[in-house]
Amino acid sequence: MAAAKPKPKQNKSERATEAESAAKKAPPKKPKPPRQVDPNLPWRPWLRGLLTLFIVWHVSALFVAPWAVQTEARLHPDIRESDILGKKRLSAEETLKSIDKNSRPLLSTLNKVFRPYLNLTYLNHGYDFFTPDPSGSYLLGCVAYDESGETIAEEIYPDLKKQWPRLYYHRHLMLAAQGGQEFGPDWSKLYGQHLVKKFGATKVHLSAAYHGLLSPRQVLDGTVLDADSTYETQAEADIYPIRESDGDNQHRPITPVQRNSPTRIPGVGP
Amino acid sequence: MIRPFAPVRNYLVELWQAWNRFWFAPTDPATLSLIRVLGGAMLLYTHFIWSLDLEAFIGPEGWVPVAYLRDNVLVLPGDDSKQLTVWSVFFWIKSTWVLWVVHLFALVVFACLMLGLFSRTAAVLAWLLAISYATRVTPGSYFGLDKANVMLATYLMLGPCGARYSLDRIWRLRKGKEVSSEHSPSANLAVRLLQLHLCIVYLFSGLAKSQGATWQGGTAVWYAMASLEYQSIDMTWLAGWPLLVALLTHVTVFWEVFYCCLVWNRFTRPIVLWIAFAVHGGIALFMGMKTFGFAMLIANLAFISPEAVRRWVDPLASRVSLALVGQKVD
Numbered sequence: 299m300a301a302a303k304p305k306p307k308q309n310k311s312e313r314a315t316e317a318e319s320a321a322k323k324a325p326p327k328k329p330k331p332p333r334q335v336d337p338n339l340p341w342r343p344w345l346r347g348l349l350t351l352f353i354v355w356h357v358s359a360l361f362v363a364p365w366a367v368q369t370e371a372r373l374h375p376d377i378r379e380s381d382i383l384g385k386k387r388l389s390a391e392e393t394l395k396s397i398d399k400n401s402r403p404l405l406s407t408l409n410k411v412f413r414p415y416l417n418l419t420y421l422n423h424g425y426d427f428f429t430p431d432p433s434g435s436y437l438l439g440c441v442a443y444d445e446s447g448e449t450i451a452e453e454i455y456p457d458l459k460k461q462w463p464r465l466y467y468h469r470h471l472m473l474a475a476q477g478g479q480e481f482g483p484d485w486s487k488l489y490g491q492h493l494v495k496k497f498g499a500t501k502v503h504l505s506a507a508y509h510g511l512l513s514p515r516q517v518l519d520g521t522v523l524d525a526d527s528t529y530e531t532q533a534e535a536d537i538y539p540i541r542e543s544d545g546d547n548q549h550r551p552i553t554p555v556q557r558n559s560p561t562r563i564p565g566v567g568p
Numbered sequence: 569m570i571r572p573f574a575p576v577r578n579y580l581v582e583l584w585q586a587w588n589r590f591w592f593a594p595t596d597p598a599t600l601s602l603i604r605v606l607g608g609a610m611l612l613y614t615h616f617i618w619s620l621d622l623e624a625f626i627g628p629e630g631w632v633p634v635a636y637l638r639d640n641v642l643v644l645p646g647d648d649s650k651q652l653t654v655w656s657v658f659f660w661i662k663s664t665w666v667l668w669v670v671h672l673f674a675l676v677v678f679a680c681l682m683l684g685l686f687s688r689t690a691a692v693l694a695w696l697l698a699i700s701y702a703t704r705v706t707p708g709s710y711f712g713l714d715k716a717n718v719m720l721a722t723y724l725m726l727g728p729c730g731a732r733y734s735l736d737r738i739w740r741l742r743k744g745k746e747v748s749s750e751h752s753p754s755a756n757l758a759v760r761l762l763q764l765h766l767c768i769v770y771l772f773s774g775l776a777k778s779q780g781a782t783w784q785g786g787t788a789v790w791y792a793m794a795s796l797e798y799q800s801i802d803m804t805w806l807a808g809w810p811l812l813v814a815l816l817t818h819v820t821v822f823w824e825v826f827y828c829c830l831v832w833n834r835f836t837r838p839i840v841l842w843i844a845f846a847v848h849g850g851i852a853l854f855m856g857m858k859t860f861g862f863a864m865l866i867a868n869l870a871f872i873s874p875e876a877v878r879r880w881v882d883p884l885a886s887r888v889s890l891a892l893v894g895q896k897v898d
Contacts, residue, residue: 339588341753346592349757353591357764364772417653420699420706420718425773427712428792430780435797456797464800465617465859469709471797473631480707481632484640492624492631511791514807523796523804 359412360421366409367424369402434510437529438474438489442499451497478506478533490537502537591760594751596874600724600758601684601732602881604691606866607720608682611694614713614859615678615701619671625705626658627667632708634659641707656703657696674701681724684734691725716863719765727758733885742893762870767828774824783821786814793854800856820847831871844868 339346380386416422442451453460456470477485486504493502510528512521521527624630638659642651661667674697680690698721702714730736731752782788790813793803806813823843830836845865852861869877889895 338594339592339753340594341592346588349591350587353757353761356761357768360765360768364768368772368776413651414653417651418655419722420702420715421722423706423715424776425712425715425769426776427773428788429773429776429783431782432788432791432795435795437797463617464856465614465713466620468711468857469617469625469705472709472711476707476709480641484636488632488636492629495629496624509797511794514787514790514794514810514813517794517804517807523794 355415359415362405362408362412363416363422364424364426366402366405367422368426369405432511434508434528435471436474436477437507437509438477439505439507440493441503442493442497443501443503444498445500450499453493474506486533486535486537490535491540494537494539500539504535504537505531506533507531591757592753593756594753595756595759596878597728597731597752597755598733598874598877598881599869599872600727600729600755601734602872602877603720603759603762603866603869604684604687604724604729605682605733606869607724607863608678608680608684608690608694610859610863610866611698611717611721612675612678612682614717614863615671615674615697618701619675622667622671623664625709626671626701627664628658628662632705634704654703655699657700658704681729684730684736685739687730687734687736688725688728691721691729695721695725711860713857713860713863716860716867719762719769720863720867723758723762723765726761727755728752729758731755733881738889738893741889741895759870762867763831766867766870767831770824770827774821774827777821777824783817786817789813789816789820795855798855798857801854803854819843823847837871841868841871 341349380388413422438455440451440453440455441449442453444450455461455474456467458467461467461470473489477489481488485506490502490504493499493504508530509524510530512523512525512528517523618626628634638650642654657670658667661670677690677693677697680686681694695718698714698718702710702718705714731750777783777788780788782791787810790806793799793806823840827840827844831840845868848861848864848868850861852858852865855861
């Protein structure tokens with residue numbers, strides 16, 4: 299491409315004459331009035347428009363998060379888990395298969411749209427406090443053994459006597475509550491390995507217990523909130539330290555406990 | 569001449585004006601500043617508690633190792649792709665000393681936010697750090713407190729949270745700079761978003777409760793209070809007061825569901841806020857969740873007018889500034 303041809307140089311008087319004639323041709327410029335700022339709305343309209351888009355997006359995301367989290371895919375309306383006499387018709391596996399994954403077409407779409415934003419801002423959760431009903435608590439019992447089989451530690455999580463202040467205790471309460479709920483059968487592996495390392499143990503015996511709630515009638519009849527009958531050990535597992543050669547099979551599988559088995563777990567009850 | 573679309577046009581114009589007034593009208597930053605002081609204190613205290621066993625809860629190993637979260641929890645169900653938008657600073661920290669350095673830095677940031685030192689910067693950092701801690705313990709040991717903490721941090725960074733009741737303000741005074749706290753549209757925006765967020769929290773909490781048999785029947789408050797692991801004060805005497813339990817249960821559900829409507833009306837707002845005080849105060853006092861209860865009460869301050877905040881807080885703030893710089897400033 300050819301370079302632009304430079305304009306020939308003008309002398310001072312030529313430039314002055316040119317400017318005078320241009321000034322005669324052009325109408326006199328009016329000075330631009332200063333922008334009137336409305337004290338009640340100091341932000342410019344374009345900024346308010348942009349923020350309006352953000353507000354609509356953010357509030358919609360806030361609304362979608364609990365809506366999607368708190369409503370789960372349901373069984374198809376024609377499928378019943380149990381018959382009229384209350385007899386179970388579907389196994390857990392069949393129930394899972396029968397869930398209509400397309401039962402929430404709008405929510406699924408909205409959730410996909412907003413999920414990245416909600417994840418980034420830690421807003422992707424529900425607000426289902428004590429719902430659908432208040433329930434009992436979970437407790438985690440731990441007995442750690444050394445090589446000779448001697449007990450080197452006996453702990454319960456949560457434990458008001460050992461975990462203070464209250465928030466610290468509550469974090470342990472949540473750990474116990476979210477173990478099986480969030481990690482499924484992996485909870486014993488995760489928590490167990492942590493405890494093996496913490497106590498330097500060669501074996502840790504874990505037990506997960508559910509502490510049920512009493513009705514007002516039971517309390518009026520004299521049952522105390524920590525009565526032995528209110529504790530039910532639901533699962534137990536022995537955890538061993540991971541060795542290189544063990545791979546993933548470093549502990550015995552979690553054992554569901556029969557309902558009529560002893561309910562005591564370490565540190566609980568008299 | 570008949571203009572058939574004039575009413576529609578007028579409606580839209582009025583709607584836009586009302587929208588602008590609601591979101592963008594400048595307001596005194598007193599309410600936001602008070603939320604900063606209390607919210608900053610809450611963030612500082614609740615994150616300080618991690619120090620008691622930092623490596624076990626936040627470290628790369630511990631109760632729930634980061635590697636496990638990456639491989640199992642951060643994967644979308646039915647899809648092997650990872651949720652890359654779930655993030656935490658602690659996902660990348662491998663060594664103990666770095667973990668402690670970040671933790672101490674976080675505590676300093678939360679302290680700065682509470683005191684109002686480099687307020688706006690501290691607010692942004694506090695938001696990032698609060699998300700990092702909350703994401704690291706989700707799932708595992710998170711609960712409503714983490715949601716409330718992040719909610720407060722999110723909106724504090726959107727407005728001039730250090731405009732009042734802050735060291736920043738006292739600092740400006742000492743340097744002889746202008747210290748008047750002008751009304752700010754971003755203070756309004758931040759407080760409005762917090763208000764809307766609270767409405768959504770209570771609406772969905774109320775809707776979820778309304779599906780529960782004990783919430784419908786009127787015994788849920790009993791069962792919440794009768795949990796030995798939660799209770800901080802023995803409330804089993806409630807067993808003999810079924811009508812009181814039912815009243816508390818039903819009021820809780822209706823209050824949560826209708827909070828989003830009744831809190832905007834100036835006549836019903838005081839009632840709604842007093843019930844909030846009672847419900848969250850009750851959770852704090854009787855159910856062992858002081859931090860969560862207080863965090864939600866701090867969020868509810870969003871509905872207290874700046875004038876009311878100044879009436880109560882300015883005298884105290886003036887005394888503090890008089891002691892620090894020999895001049896009264898709120």
